[in-house]
Amino acid sequence: MLSDADYSGNASGNARRARKRSSGESPGDGQTLRSSGRQTNVRVKRTNNPPPGQSKRKATDTEEEDDQSEKKYRKCEKAGCSATYPVCFASASDRCAKNGYTSRWYHLSCGEHFCNECFDHYYRSHKDGYEVFALWKKVWTSNGKSEPSLKAFMADQQLPFWVQCTKLDCGKWRQLTKEIQLTASLAAAYRCGMKFNNIKSEGLDHCSQPEDLRVAEVSDSWWHSMLILPPLFKDSPAGPFLAAYYPDCVGMSPSGAASNPSLSELRADHCRAVPLQIPGLCPYFQPFYQPNECGKALCVRPDMMELDELYEFPEFSRDPTMYLALRNLILASWHKNCKEVLTAQKCGVHIIARGLVRVRCVQEMDRVLHFMTRKGLINTGVLAVKRPLLPERHGSRNVIVIGAGASGLAAARQLQNFGTQVVVLEARERIGGRVWDDTSLGTTVGRGAQIVNGCVNNPIALMCEQMGIKMRKLGERCDLFQEGGQVTDPAIDKRMDFHFNGILDVVSEWRKDKSQNQDTPLREKVQEVKKNFLQESGIQFSELEEKVLQFHLSNLEYACGSTLDQVSARSWDHNEFFAQFSGDHTLLAKGYSAVLHKLAEGLDIRTKCPVQAVDYSGDVVKVTSSNGSQWTAQKVLVTVPLTLLQKNSIQFHPALPERKLKAIHSLGAGIIEKIALQFPYRFWDNKIQGADYFGHIPPGPDKRGMFSVFYDMEPQAVLMSVITGDAVPAVRDMEDKEVVDECMKVLRELFKEQDVPEPLHFFVTHWSRDPWSQMSYSFVKTGGSGEAYDILAEDVQGKVFFAGENESGNRSLKE
Secondary structure, three states, rough: OOOHHOOOOOHHHHHHHHHOOOOOOOOOOOEEEOOOOOOOEOOOOOOOOOOOOHHHHHHHHHHHHHHHHHHOOOOOOOOOOOOOOOOOOOOOOOOOOOOOOOOOEEEOOEEEEEEEEHHHHOOOOOOOHHHHHHHHHHHHHHOOOOOOHHHHHHHHHHHEEEEEEEOOOOOOOEOOOOOOOOOOHHHHHOOOOOOOOOOOOOOHHEEEEEOOOOHHHHOHHHHHHHOOOOEOOOOOOHHHHOOOHHHHOEEEHHHHHHHHHHHHHHHHOOOOOOOOOOOOOOOOOOOOOOOOOEEEEOOOOOOOOOOHHHHHHHHOOOHHHHOOOOOOOOHHHHHOOOOOOOOOOOOOOOOOOOOHHHHHHHHHHHHHHHHHHHHOOOOOOOOOOOOOOOOOOHHOEEEEEEEEOOOHHHHHHHHHHOOOEEEEEOOOOOOOOOOOEOOOOOOOEEOOOEEEEEEOOOHHHHHHHHHHOOEEEEOOOEEEEEOOOOOOHHHHHHHHHHHHHHHHHHHHHHHHEEEOHOOOOOOHHHHHHHHHHHHHOOOOOOHHHHHHHHHHHHHHHHHOOOOOEEEEEEOOOOHHHEEOOOOOOOOOOOOOHHHHHHHOOEEEOOOOEEEEEEEOOOEEEEEEEEOOOEEEEEEEEEEEOHHHHHHOOOOOOOOOOOOHHHHOOOOEEEEEEEEEEEEEOOOOHHHOOOEEEEEEEOOOOOOOOOOEEEEEEOOOOEEEEEEOOOOOHHHHHHHHHHHHHHHHHHHHHHHHOOOOOOOOOOEEOOOOHHOOOOOOOEEEOOOOOOHHHHHHHHHHHOOEEEEEEEOOOOOOOOO
């Protein structure tokens, strides 16, 4: 093969050989001089015409020499290949054609060919290289799914590596000699002229040497279409994440790992899921679907492009391997270290692939990385950036964010990291919105959100990992206590939970062929299904079983944030049709505020600025606050609670489209309230036996939702409970002390066998009275549709955008 010294293309040497071949005759117009895979056309002026008697003889000589030239030099047979005179990169056979004649050239890319003699060296069983090919083939077939062809072997094992000089003022690509194996550490430190095996480099400034002419071709749009085989990476960071997949289906080389019979069986059995176990990786980071998995939020299929990816990168639609290899590498690298900005340079060194295609992969890395950053899959959270994450063409110059709650702060932080100038306007004196942590009881208790429902791939879990915040996993055990102190038999709870879910399954079947006009309240439908079930089955629920069923119904009202007579039977669980945050439920012992204050660092936040009007009728958007202050921007992002939009607290000019207004009013504003009590000691310890919470069986339907669940805020002597459903309006006009007295009556009934002390301190929330919230979270009202969330999230004229809990339709900040 050509050595390191040939990486400039050696055009002058090829020109000398061309002149030698044509000695004794004048070259014709447009004669092509040979270079490494590239044509250089040189036009030479004729100076002498042949004597009249010699013209026929001259033509005959030319034909004979052309025949000899055709026999001595053969073109690549691949249509469109730019290599007029190919050069064999393999040099495996003693009879290698090198840059001479061979009966056939095998094309891998424009500029990369191997001769028929080197093909035979590996392919023929009596040749020396056959055993090498056979051993590779065995590994390939045991690990991979694609054909173990000789071309694949050459691309995987014999092509030279290319590496880029890391000097800032150079950046030229150099071809390594055949015996040098590329590693990430070598790619990160390579300099032109670098020598290996302790050989000192002396003499010329190697960076001044010209780059191989073939490198310039790689960036041309047609080059990729002339590539015979897609790149398959070795030692990709994605490898440990994707052990259950065939490597070549996800952009990795099957020869990169030893054969593993158990993995081979697993890959063939797509019905078995594989638990992800990567040392040092946060267990909530699962960026890739495992075979036969579905429905996880912020998760991608590693062997398939998604629709938005196909739209952004149509050139990979026929063969997505290169894109998948890059995307999977990027995602894996980010989740291995989410505390630093992921750059193309950090990813590029992990592209271990032979041949010029590595040059193309590194060139494509920027595009893929910027796309994934815009998509919010990487470079998100509480990162502190020194320079914009995206090129200027991707962002707006300035944006106003209305609302400094969780969604507003997260959006503002990400936009600012993109390079956008952001101003956040908040009506309250504080940031956080419906996140409001209270520390007055000796521990952090969230007046609003504090529990993360489903941690896998949840942005909150990501930010906690970035900040080193520990999330307290909540156990599954929840004993149900009756008034009188008895602990409900778990068998009864399990049986009634089964019936409760059976009722909801029947509701799900009923709604399949129902339109919005045929919708009915969920409470009415549940009662109907229950009545029919009892009549048809002949089963009669005992008094205790009926009370346990009421507990489960109160839990459903807790999830919806409303009484069931307001909730749509057709769309009550609309978010189940979308990918969910699955996995553990956790409690942030230190509260959400630490995360939100980290998000707010460095942002321009104007508190006590209630927005009164948004005028988007002109070229820029004008935002006016209640005190008359005005701001202008290219775009505005509205993240206020649903109730404020329903009550027209912000005047839009022109008015919002009718379609959006209809969606706004088809959703309900759910309310739950909280109470927290601090005691002199933990009187409940012996009874709950280490459980994170316990349930309260209501004495009757009229008491459903009144302190239905109590959370143990360990290690302090603090209990927190919730008020849901019909209990919310019942306590709305009560004084805090009255609510506490009601709660203490319940606790003394649940722990009747012992003395329950008076609380030392307490708080009761009043979100329904909060002028800037007036709600907890949203639900779909009877006659509405889950589509309303999508409509609400639509932008208006590319100027007014909406975000937040009521625009996502998927709540991760619930309690």
